[in-house]
Amino acid sequence: MRFAIGDTDFLLDGEPHRVLSGAIHYFRVHPDLWADRIHKARLMGLNTVETYVAWNAHEATPGTFDFSGGLDLGRFLDLVEAEGMHAIVRPGPYICAEWTNGGLPYWLFTDGTVGVRRDEPQFLAAVERYLEALAPILVPRQIDAGGPIVLVQVENEYGAYGSDPVYLTKLEAMHRAIGLTVPFTSVDQPMGTMLEDGSLPSLHKTGSFGSRAAARMERLRQAQPTGPLMCSEFWDGWFDSWGEHHHTTSAAASAEDLDVLLGAGGSVNVYMFHGGTNFGFTNGANDKGVYRPIATSYDYDAPLDEAGRPTAKFHAFRAVIARHAPVPELPASMQPGGSGRLGADAPLGLEARRTSAPDVAVRLDRAVPLGALLPQLTSWTTHDTLPTFDELGAASGFVLFRTEVDLPTGGVLTVGTEVRDRVLVSVDGQTVGVLEREHHDRAIALPPVAGTLELLVEDQGRVDYGPRIGEPKGLIGGVSVDGVPLERWTASPLAFDPLAPSALEALQGAPTSAGDRLAGPVVASGTFDLDEATDRYLSLDGFRKGVAWVNGFCLGRYWSRGPQRTLAVPGPVLRRGTNEVVVFELHAAASRTLCLLHTPDLGHTEA
DSSP states (O other): OOEEEOSSSEEETTEEEOOEEEEEOGGGSOGGGHHHHHHHHHHTTOOEEEEEOOHHHHOSBTTBOOOSGGGOHHHHHHHHHHTTOEEEEEOOSOOOTTBGGGGOOGGGGTTSOSOSSSSOHHHHHHHHHHHHHHHHHHGGGBGGGTSSEEEEEOSSSGGGTOOOHHHHHHHHHHHHHTTOOSOEEEEEOSSTTHHHHTOOTTSEEEEEESSOHHHHHHHHHHHOSSSOOEEEEEEOSOOOBTTSOBOOOOHHHHHHHHHHHHHTTOEEEEEEEEOOBOOTTOBOEEESSSEEEBOSBOOTTOSBOTTSOBOHHHHHHHHHHHTTSOOOOOOGGGSTTSOOOOOTTOGGGOOOOOOOSOOEEEEOOEEEEHHHHHHHHOOOEEESSOOOTGGGTOOSEEEEEEEEEEETTOEEEEESSEEESEEEEEETTEEEEEEEGGGTOOEEEEOSEEEEEEEEEEEOOOBOSSTTTTOOOEEETOEEETTEEOOOEEEEEOOBTTBOHHHHHHHHTSOOOOOSOEESSEEEEEEEEESSOOOEEEEOTTBOEEEEEETTEEEEEEETTOSOOEEEEOGGGOOSEEEEEEEEESSEESOSEEEEESSOOOOOBOO
């Protein structure tokens, strides 16, 4: 088959074709749930699935690529094809996506000489290597080779960042050089000159917007007089940041805009169809004067929620699509008011996901202070001056820094330039306080002490949008006390993702302890039994801030400031019988009891 761009329409084997797509990021969904989410996209009436490709997830260290397990892009695309759908692939190299560093590997920028999203030889050489690694996955899965891929996007909203046609031309040539033959697209907001600045005549321009569809389509047509109109990011919701409300949008208003878009003959990619979760330490952040880390949940108020259930928006969108294209019949379980779980009609033999089992309370009966687990979590190195995360080879998570101080009358600790992003300050094992990037904190008073100063620094998410992409993490500009620089540091990233097996063994070997509260920093664990392994949601009511794991799988960060109050636990992570939950609490917990729920609690909304 052939897919092409005609004068007014996309052409599938020469016939006009409307792209009805929905975004599902394979890297935000457990791989055993991919087929379920893809099948539900088809049931809403979509004919295409779109995904970004997260470069930094695949090439965590230079030259070593991982396309296995939850990063098996080829398997994901094969499941799209098995569902009878097409695919749109957006390999970047920059993706934004509210994903850490916008998908760019942190190690690219460690020495400060590599360009960011521009015509710079070192950057382009790394991109070329990345695209060559993708070639065996993407090239044979193009539609003209019998696969599902119909479109490939080059870069991502580049007009909001720069306007370098030489860079875009070289990037496009690299995509072609690996054997990609399907049409190439660009995407930008139909505002100002972004559409023109972010594209080339050889790239089909598409728009990104979530409202005022008629006006946005008119601006898109102005920028591109011929060819099919497409909104390749139809924003049907929004992402959440810690400390804000859970974002929701009106299903009726979104459906009305979708109807206008389709009524004008446009094609669409619903962003997101299913958002998923920022498992581990993968969330991004924004910094437009105030740093805002993005929450663990990426529910996005999408048609399919974080739990994989159809929402009111699913049914509203499906009704709109039905006015413009055929839609499949819904099984009874997917009808409005149904469970949203697929039973005997589930694709590829997926089990029914019942919701009749009760919630499960879990007591954390083993607790070990972080300090006692450091031998299992650390690999110390020594430094004359304070290193950054990047210099230590730490992409994310936590790094512990230590030095000796002698302060008979105390003093004021000051970070030279900026805290990136949060540091727990302690002396001789006693917590002094916290410095937070969001508050622009740089100084804290230390008590009189002669002993060990510890700085536990957390990367809360690398900036994914704007000029601060690629910046290093840590305590930038060094640390001083009363103006005197502190030197001779020891440092170590904490082995948290995955959690070091030796730390798990030490935790399991710890005696059970009484009490209802936890004093941090502390690592605590408990076990629970299940009759069936179905998707669950971990409620940490009474806990303040930290990270949680179930059966060794890192669920991600929790924070009492919200909005979200639960962490998603994919059913495939669980097992019938005994399961283990581990929590790293930075501060304190008013309770040692967690609860496994059947539905997520994403917190308060603006309304």
